Amino acid sequence: MSRERPILFNGEMVRAILDGRKTQTRRVMKPQPGNDNRIPWPGRKNIVINIRDDRVPQLCPYGQPGDRLWVRETFRLFDSHQECSCYDSCVCSKYNGKPVYRADSYWDESKWKPSIHMPRWASRITLEVTGVRVERLQDISEVDAHNEGITLDMLPYNPADQHPCRTWFRGLWEQINGPGSWDANPWVWVVEFRRMP
Numbered sequence: 001m002s003r004e005r006p007i008l009f010n011g012e013m014v015r016a017i018l019d020g021r022k023t024q025t026r027r028v029m030k031p032q033p034g035n036d037n038r039i040p041w042p043g044r045k046n047i048v049i050n051i052r053d054d055r056v057p058q059l060c061p062y063g064q065p066g067d068r069l070w071v072r073e074t075f076r077l078f079d080s081h082q083e084c085s086c087y088d089s090c091v092c093s094k095y096n097g098k099p100v101y102r103a104d105s106y107w108d109e110s111k112w113k114p115s116i117h118m119p120r121w122a123s124r125i126t127l128e129v130t131g132v133r134v135e136r137l138q139d140i141s142e143v144d145a146h147n148e149g150i151t152l153d154m155l156p157y158n159p160a161d162q163h164p165c166r167t168w169f170r171g172l173w174e175q176i177n178g179p180g181s182w183d184a185n186p187w188v189w190v191v192e193f194r195r196m197p
Contacts, residue, residue: 002067004069005063005067006070006123008071008072008073008115009072009073009115014101014103017071023193024148025148026140026190027062027188028189029134033051033187038050039059041059056134057132060189065129065132068129069126071123071125071126071127073115074101077099078095127196128193134190135190136185137187142163145169150165150168
């Protein structure tokens with residue numbers, strides 16, 4: 001039986017999903033494995049498993065293949081009384097209470113609600129999990145870095161760089177997770193997905 005869970009994405013990554021460029025996400029494992037590469041089995045006292053064990057993906061908080069993720073993003077609800085310049089016969093009132101998404105660049109108002117507060121009914125993107133695995137952050141391949149949502153115009157120009165997608169992903173990771181987060185090289189969940197129609 002498949003399950004459904006929420007997942008947060010920033011505006012840049014929402015646009016990448018909508019454009020069909022993003023088919024993977026990486027999230028830090030919590031807790032991190034110890035020096036022996038073992039993690040506790042949640043809810044099972046005194047049971048630990050090796051990070052390379054085939055059962056580890058079963059513990060992923062973002063689900064298993066076949067499960068669904070609904071995307072939480074920065075949003076607000078449209079209010080024609082405060083936002084519309086129409087007068088007698090306002091055609092905008094039919095949009096009252098409908099979600100508006102910050103990732104759509106044509107909305108520039110400042111009354112946004114953080115993505116964490118988005119209810120399920122306001123989400124416009126549902127993803128199906130197609131694969132789950134664990135790896136060290138810096139083990140990301142050039143192809144996988146590309147599948148994190150890059151476009152060619154995002155690549156830093158450096159003809160000597162043999163891995164431009166990884167270089168871009170490193171910058172994105174540190175932008176989201178803070179300075180030094182790449183060098184920490186944590187274990188991460190790698191969640192592969194496809195957007196549901």
